[in-house]
Amino acid sequence: MLALKEVGKTYPNGVHALERFSAAIKPGEIVAIIGGSGCGKSTLLRAIAGLDRATSGAVTLDNATITSPHAKIGIIFQEPRLLPWLSVADNVGFGLSELPADVRRKRIAAALARVGLADKAEAWPRELSGGQAQRVAIARALVPQPEVLLLDEPFSALDAFTRRDLQDHLLNLWADTRPTLILVTHDVDEAVTLADRVLVMRPRPGRLFEEITINLARPRDRKSELFDNFKRRVLTALDRSLDRSVRDLTAKSSAGEAMWW
Amino acid sequence: MAMTVDLPALEQTDAAVPHVASARWSRYARPALGLALPAALALGWELVVFLGWSNGRLVPPPSRLFATIAELAKSGELSRHILATVTRVGAGFVLGVISGTILGAISGYWGLARRLLDPTVQALRAIPSLAWVPLFVLWLGIFETSKIVLIAVGVFFPIYLGVMGAILSVDRKIVEVGRVFRLSGAAMIRRILLPAVLPAYVVALRVGLGLGWMFVVAAELIGASEGLGYLLLDGQQLGKPAQILAAIVIFAILGKLTDWLIEVAASPLLRWQDAFGARGGY
Numbered sequence: 001m002l003a004l005k006e007v008g009k010t011y012p013n014g015v016h017a018l019e020r021f022s023a024a025i026k027p028g029e030i031v032a033i034i035g036g037s038g039c040g041k042s043t044l045l046r047a048i049a050g051l052d053r054a055t056s057g058a059v060t061l062d063n064a065t066i067t068s069p070h071a072k073i074g075i076i077f078q079e080p081r082l083l084p085w086l087s088v089a090d091n092v093g094f095g096l097s098e099l100p101a102d103v104r105r106k107r108i109a110a111a112l113a114r115v116g117l118a119d120k121a122e123a124w125p126r127e128l129s130g131g132q133a134q135r136v137a138i139a140r141a142l143v144p145q146p147e148v149l150l151l152d153e154p155f156s157a158l159d160a161f162t163r164r165d166l167q168d169h170l171l172n173l174w175a176d177t178r179p180t181l182i183l184v185t186h187d188v189d190e191a192v193t194l195a196d197r198v199l200v201m202r203p204r205p206g207r208l209f210e211e212i213t214i215n216l217a218r219p220r221d222r223k224s225e226l227f228d229n230f231k232r233r234v235l236t237a238l239d240r241s242l243d244r245s246v247r248d249l250t251a252k253s254s255a256g257e258a259m260w261w
Numbered sequence: 262m263a264m265t266v267d268l269p270a271l272e273q274t275d276a277a278v279p280h281v282a283s284a285r286w287s288r289y290a291r292p293a294l295g296l297a298l299p300a301a302l303a304l305g306w307e308l309v310v311f312l313g314w315s316n317g318r319l320v321p322p323p324s325r326l327f328a329t330i331a332e333l334a335k336s337g338e339l340s341r342h343i344l345a346t347v348t349r350v351g352a353g354f355v356l357g358v359i360s361g362t363i364l365g366a367i368s369g370y371w372g373l374a375r376r377l378l379d380p381t382v383q384a385l386r387a388i389p390s391l392a393w394v395p396l397f398v399l400w401l402g403i404f405e406t407s408k409i410v411l412i413a414v415g416v417f418f419p420i421y422l423g424v425m426g427a428i429l430s431v432d433r434k435i436v437e438v439g440r441v442f443r444l445s446g447a448a449m450i451r452r453i454l455l456p457a458v459l460p461a462y463v464v465a466l467r468v469g470l471g472l473g474w475m476f477v478v479a480a481e482l483i484g485a486s487e488g489l490g491y492l493l494l495d496g497q498q499l500g501k502p503a504q505i506l507a508a509i510v511i512f513a514i515l516g517k518l519t520d521w522l523i524e525v526a527a528s529p530l531l532r533w534q535d536a537f538g539a540r541g542g543y
Contacts, residue, residue: 051440069441081438085456085533094452095442124533 001027002048002148002180006057009043016205017043020057023199023208027147028178032195034185034234036242040206041184045150048182049075061148074146074179078153080133082125088112088136089121095144111139114173131162135169142173148180155190164222167193171218188238192230193220200234202241209241321503326510329503333492343511345488346477349405350519353412354473358466360413361420368421369428370454379425386418391479398483408480415476416469423465427458460534463527467520474516 002025009018018040025031033041046052048059050069059066061073082091093108112118115135125133134154141149151170155163167190174181185191191198195214202209214230221227303323310317317325333339364382368375393414394407401407431454439453481490489508496504 049441051437069443071443075441077434077437079434081434083435083438083453083456085459094438126533 001025001062002182003060004044004048004057005060007044007047007054007059008056009040009047009052010055018047018054019205019207021201021206021208022057025180025182027180030174030181030183030194030196032183032185032191032198033201034188034191034198034238035201035206035209036203036238037186038206039201039203039241041201042152043206044201045075045152045182045184048148049073049150051075071144072147073150074141074144074148075150075152076134076137076141076154078156080125080130080137082128082133082136082140084125086125087121088117088123088125088128091125091136092139092143094140107143111143112136114176115139115169130158131166134158134166138166138170138173142177142179145177146179148182149174151181151183151185153184153186156185156187163187163190168219170194188231188234189222191234192216192227193222198234200237200241210237212237319502321506325503326506329501329507330510333504333507339511342487342489342492342508343515345485346481346490347515349408349412349480349488350470350473350477353409353476354416354470356409356413357416357469357473358420361417361465361469362424362462365421365424366428369425375425382418382421386422390414390476394479394483403484408477408483408485411480412473412476415472419468419472420465423461423468424458427461427465428454430461431457459527460531463523463531466523466527470519470523471516474512474519478512 004021004023004025006020006022007018008020010016017038021040021044023031033044035041043052047054048066050059050066050073053067061070064070066073082088083094086094089108089112092111093104096104096107099107109118109121112121115138117132117135117139120128120132120136125136128136134157138154154170155166158166170181171194181194183191183194192214198212198214199208200210200212201207212230212233216226216230306317306320307322307324309315310322321329330339333342364378368378368382390411393411397407397410401410435457436449436453439449444452477488478490478493481488482494485491485494489512492508493505496502496508
């Protein structure tokens with residue numbers, strides 16, 4: 001159980017990035033955090049990862065307070081951040097250096113096969129495409145079998161086709177060991193595709209604004225009407241979180257609906 | 262494979278043949294291309310002297326140059342001089358590399374040390390290194406120590422700057438990967454910082470070595486009874502241009518050879534680099 005208790009963060013320059021954010025996240029749950037820029041979602045993720053310390057409140061995993069990177073918490077960044085001097089296989093095995101070599105080799109091979117890159121084991125990171133590199137990064141984060149996997153806009157640098165491909169792929173991988181996934185994104189489609197629960201944040205200071213549970217069975221059909229309904233709900237919440245006048249947007253969508261019905 | 266079916270047979274064979282040819286070209290012909298200009302100049306000058314258009318007294322033709330080198334080699338003089346110079350460069354280089362690496366690493370890694378140390382080092386760097394010569398001679402005597410220290414000073418600065426700059430420019434995002442995997446301080450240095458710094462370090466070593474060869478000449482011109490620099494001075498005082506040129510040619514060969522040694526030693530460690538030069542360029 002991952003618990004966030006009134007987590008707040010004020011940077012040394014006085015920027016109030018995050019205020020009293022609380023949430024309880026069950027093991028195996030997929031949570032998407034979405035919000036406009038400057039709403040503190042990356043700050044929150046870095047606090048959970050133990051990369052930055054919260055200035056108030058606490059993050060606990062199974063009642064242990066997180067103050068520095070934790071063995072059971074993995075993270076995937078927006079960029080693959082592969083080490084260019086290591087082969088793809090050695091990148092995947094980067095977090096396994098304590099294991100004996102033969103066990104490590106087996107785990108690496110299995111992880112690479114799972115992300116469909118078994119033939120790239122000996123390649124250099126520079127020889128990979130953007131999507132392949134991010135798949136290696138996913139394998140690297142999953143191979144130590146974390147209980148919690150954090151994803152910081154992991155697919156935002158990729159084209160739409162690759163992104164959908166990797167979203168499906170991520171769900172398949174998640175189904176293997178069912179870690180908790182916490183995904184920061186600004187893509188509503190991505191949030192509704194992946195998450196059990198969407199946390200909408202509002203900026204200045206970053207706060208939890210609304211919580212939307214997506215009780216859709218997986219695999220989800222991105223073209224279904226229900227899916228669209230959830231997307232619309234998240235979008236509406238986002239607009240309200242930014243104090244944007246919702247009127248013209250609803251006007252547009254009701255016009256669209258009028259054409260359908 | 263639908264693509265290849267559409268291709269005319271003629272184009273397919275065309276595509277395969279130049280590949281083999283270009284591999285052979287890049288393997289043998291491309292390095293040879295670098296030799297074309299000096300070889301042509303040498304041959305031209307040889308011909309000019311042979312035809313009697315110049316007596317070649319001040320600029321001896323290649324044949325006389327090689328005769329001089331052969332003569333020096335036969336008497337054992339040459340190896341004595343080369344050994345003396347190489348020993349000095351080697352000792353000075355090692356000294357400069359060790360001190361430059363340690364101080365550069367400290368300055369790069371630790372901000373307080375950088376603020377404390379770097380301004381002084383930069384100020385010392387601004388002094389033309391040859392200005393140290395009289396002082397070194399006074400302090401350390403005219404023999405080997407002052408020469409080696411002078412060479413070490415020349416080698417030190419590019420190594421120091423290279424190491425410090427390389428550490429400062431290590432990508433913070435890559436360091437963060439090390440933190441996520443909870444590397445200890447030592448593991449962070451070994452697994453992240455060292456490999457990240459290596460390409461710039463190799464460049465610094467090569468620059469440092471080049472300066473080492475430069476400074477050995479200066480050191481040997483001060484006063485030496487052996488060494489390639491001594492051959493230069495001796496050739497000037499006794500009016501033997503062939504001997505001077507012989508020493509210069511040997512300097513060039515040794516400089517290129519040692520630079521190449523560093524390059525070859527480092528290349529297996531730098532195969533991962535995604536750089537224009539790493540693929541041979543065009």
